[in-house]
Amino acid sequence: MKRILAVTLPLLASMALVLLLGASLWSIAGSQTPVNLPELLAGKMNESGVNHPVTAVLLNFRSYDTLLEIAVLVIAGITGISMARTASLEDPELRTSDSLLYALQRWFIPLMLLLAGYLLWAGADRPGGAFQAGAVLAGCGVLMRLGGIPLGFLRPGLLLRVGLGLGFAVFLLVAVLSAMAGEAFLAYPPGMTKPLIITIETVLTFSIAMVLLALFVSAPVNDAGAPGEDDS
């Protein structure tokens, strides 16, 4: 009886939620939105410095959101490495030394690096950008790591922390410097928009890849435990 209830109740609740969501979506689809944001965006595109609306929103119109999102990624990276045992980052048992994988890598890695570069560049006028390029770059790193190539910079030292914070720091610096130049915060000075956005995107790609890679490499548990409050 209890088991049946444990299955039926969540099922009924989810079905009710889906029905309600469906009803509200139906109602929303039937009405015109009073504010037409895409049109407003299209009108301001020539001031944005890039040609793709998504990149324009992410790095110009709502750049504050993006800045904070990068901060969230950095936090995830910090939390990940803060819980890693130092030794496990260099654990040789976790590496494979498969000769086929190694041979394949010599073909794949350059291609993947090229793809990451392309995605970064494509962000200006078609889908792409720092997040996608960073993900590909991180995938590249995962492959290298699994293939037994030592990635020394992933040791939890200063270099790793600089890498994690670099993209965020450059973004923040641009925001602050733009204010000193007399514009509002996060407002790019006229004429500088495109080079600044490209600089930010490039360092962001690098840092996003670092965060993802650091999360992959760091082991989740430290069983050493700090003395003090948690031994209850």
Next chain:
Amino acid sequence: MITAWLMAGLLFTPLAWAVLCLLLDFSRGRLVSCLGITVQVLVSLGLWVAVAREGGFLYGLGGWEAPLGIELRVDGLAVTFILLTAIVAGACGLHASVYLAPDNAWYRYFWPLFWFLWAGLNGVWLGGDLFNLYVGLELLSLSAVGLVALGGGINALRASLRYLLAALLGSMAYLLGVALMYGQFGTLSIAGIASLLPETQALVGPGMAMALMLSGLALKTALFPLHGWLPPAHGIAKSPVSALLSALVVKASFYIAARLWLEFGHELGSTAVAQLIGGLGGAAVIWGSWLACRQSQLKQVVAYSSVAQIGYLFLLFPLTFAVSDTASLQAQQGMTLQVVSHALAKAAMFLAAGNLILATGSHQVAGLAGVSHFLPFSLFSFGLAGVSLMGMPPSGGFAAKWMLLQASLASGQWWWIVVLVAGSLLSAAYVFRIYQASFVAKTGVDDFYHPPGSLEVIPLLLALMSLGLALVAEPLLSVMALSLETGGAP
């Protein structure tokens, strides 16, 4: 112009300090952070004075105005909470700089997470955009989860993972609501949606969105019966972290829920919903206090007391729905005072509890036996904070409950008075229980560790502030009431 610089200092100092501290170790991070705390307190005070003088204003980031860009809303309530954050987070940071052992390699990550947490809090208080608030909440939740897990063993990891899952579920529900709102109105600005709502015919979509957002936020605020994640997480974290979480982090999600209710509640709420939320708040007060009386561990008592005190905040919902303007204003003032006084009192309580645990080396309430004789100082701070939680005059807790009481009477909802009285009696019971344990004479020898004086002074100052809050309630409430309409925007 000066206000724009203050704003920028407020938002970007914590972020810059986070990056800076990421590169340093714990001891150097401590030096840098003390400087940062000073800057933040001064900037927050400056902004508070500026708003008190000239009224609130809107600040478009990147030079773009809503709905295309993100607008921050700097009004009386926001600056009050910013100042509160500066005081409480500053105190917790200073306490942590002495409390945490500098030779522990993990604590190097404390300062970056601490500053990101602060940035998230400031972002939430100022947010005037639904999606921006979501990002602020994420910043806050993830750094809070990181802080709970920091340097802890398997138990801390378990509690923080539970916290993470609850927080993520809450965020997802909120985000779904935001998406529905955007689908209906085509804008994310709260003020924009509020001005469009009265003309909207089809309220099914926005109503569903409101329900999703409020349930997500209730989960993140640990409203009864969704409070299960809070006591383990707040109980196991290091004491300065527990203080930050209980005093400030849970208030952020409540603040968003309150803002949404006050802006959209007239059109999207109903008496049934308002009474339901108030009822859950009332149940939280009773149930949380009752469980606090029954805990055997000191920090669990304080954590369950947070569940109870959060319950009072949710009385805002029924007390502002379909009532007279005076009753609604009283309820809002009561809510603000409750947030401020609980933040000060609970931070003091957790920091004092941390000192007591440090002194006795035991997490149990029973382990406090004999401590009153040799360590009266931390126990005194704990008791002063308790006075505010019980709601005895002239504490901030008293002023808050008095306002809520008047609002209940003015709106004819007498049943909330039962909750207020029962909650106060039960909180007196759990505070006295701690005292009873500490006055048990053990042996005549002082074998307790004596924490450094700075650790004892910080909770005492916070407790005194919470105690004297009612004396400065008048100027505080007059600034809080400064909305955008009354002040001239620059």
